Amino acid sequence: MDNLRLSFNNSRTRLVLASMVLSTLLTATVLALVYVTANRSIESETRSVVSAELTGLADEYERRGLIGLLTAIERRIPTASERDALYLLTDRNGTKLAGNLRQWPDDITAGSGWVQLELRRSDSEQLVPISAASIRLPGGERLLVGRDALARQQFDRVLLRSVGFALAIALALSVLTGWLFTRLVFSRLSDIASTAENIVSGDLSRRMPLRGTGDEFDQVSGTLNTMLDRIEELVSNLRTTSNSIAHDLRSPLSRLKQRVESLSDSRKSEQDREIDIARATTEVDHVLRVLGQLTEISRAEAGVGREQFEDVDLKQLVADVVELYDPVATDQGVTLEVTGSTAPLPGHRPLLSQALSNLLENALRYAPDASTITINIADDGLYTNLSVRDHGPGVPQDDLARLQMPFVTLDPARTERNAGLGLALVAAISHMHKGMFDARNCDPGLEATIRLSRKP
Structure with missing residues (x-):
């Protein structure tokens, strides 16, 4: 029973x-x-x-x-x-x-x-x-x-026998059809479940099987694979971020501890104490800045703030950011040039301004004197591309894919002003807007592009 x-x-x-x-x-x-x-x-x-x-x-x-x-x-x-x-x-x-x-x-x-x-x-x-x-x-x-x-x-008896015979055949065919149907369905579900079990056990490299039929199972598997790609990317970023946080914050926190401990040294003069306090404050500001940027990246990756989306005039936003950075560029002998235009698109205005500011700061850091940084707006119907190109040394080809990872910087040594989180925040903001971040060498220079979806 x-x-x-x-x-x-x-x-x-x-x-x-x-x-x-x-x-x-x-x-x-x-x-x-x-x-x-x-x-x-x-x-x-x-x-x-x-x-x-x-x-x-x-x-x-x-x-x-x-x-x-x-x-x-x-x-x-x-x-x-x-x-x-x-x-x-x-x-x-x-x-x-x-x-x-x-x-x-x-x-x-x-x-x-x-x-x-x-x-x-x-x-x-x-x-x-x-x-x-x-x-x-x-x-x-x-x-x-x-x-x-x-x-x-x-005739009635013959017809009734025929009806009974037809019902028996229909019953047998329905059992066969149901068995074949469930075999097809459950074989696909079994493949998906088996792969899911391997993923749950920790193997994030596994993907749902595709049979190339283009049916609903392949569509679901494709969607799940896209989700798994994103999860694997986020987990990898999380691991890198965790390791990088431990590495990047250990030094300033150790120095902060030393500064605080030195304040108890009675042999130090008042002037030396003030210097130690100033340096300790600098270390605290650096830690707070890193934590603040990490918080912004996490919020953007989680889509927090999408309820604040509004129609953004991207050309006006670019003009406002360029006006802010134009004095800095002029001091470096660099010209900021804006090309292209687009219709308003749904977005988070402050975060888009932050992303463009990060790209401009990165370009100004490497742009040679008497060069031009071009900010271009291009619309292809479904997406709007906002790109910033400088004429600096560019990036080694093997390092392009690493630019958007947290705590990744191509500087010989990380400094207080560059913790390697700027482009990671740009990538997170791009994902928040259903887009992506991309960078490519232009010989000379580097072109960094934010791809933004025009759909809300």
Whole structure:
């Protein structure tokens, strides 16, 4: 009993049973409609023929009297067996005058409408089922016309056997179809579940299998693989960030500890104490700045702030940021040039300003004197690209993919002003806007691009 209960709790078993039941019900409904329709059609045809014959014989009685009616019935008798036709004409007392039936049924009143009964033929002792109608003639005679229903009953039995046979075939086919369907579905689900188990165990390199059919399973697997790519990227960034935080904050916190401890040295002068306090404050500012940038990256990666999206005029935003950095660029002998335009797009204005500022600061850091930094806006319909290009030394090709990783900097040594989080924040803001960050060498210089989706 427990095994039976477990089998019915199995999804595959339930699907097969559901397919079997639904297919059987559908087939039974269709066959029942065919059976009922066929019977009604035959019944209607029989009644029409019998009614026509009754009307014809009654007309013959009116035109030619009883003799004419007897002649008409006798003329029909030789071919009656071929048509399963039955006739009986009696006088007012029930005495048979003509026909191929023995006697008038005792329980039938002439003119009582369509009836189903059993009577004996004139040439047989066996009772036969009859469908018939009757009328009383003006002279008191009674006329019954019908059809032998034995063939009809045999047809019903054959039809019922055919319906049962068809239901049995439908039941077998539904079980086979349900089994094949569940085998197909559950084989795909089994592949996905097996891969998911490996991923849960820690193997983030595994991906959902694709069969190249383009069906819904492949679409779901493709979506899951995209999600897994993103998860793997985030986990990798998390590991790198964790290691980098431990590395980058150990030094300033150690120096801060030394500065604080040195304040208790009574041999130090007031001036040295002030210097130590200033340096300790610098270390604290550096730690707070790093933590603040990490918080901004985490919030952007999580999509926090999307409720603050508004239509942003990107060209005006670029103009505002360029106006802010133009004095710095002028001091370095660098020209800031803005090209292109686009229609307003949904975005987080402060974060987009922060991302552009980070790109400009990075470009100004490496741009040579008397060079131009170009900020270009390009729209391809679905996305808007905001790119910043300098004419500096560029980046080694192997390091391009690492630029957006936290705590990655190509400086020989990390400094207080560069913790390697600027481009990581830019990439996070791009992802928040359903886009991406990309960088490429232009020989000379580096072009960094933020790709922003135009869909909210």
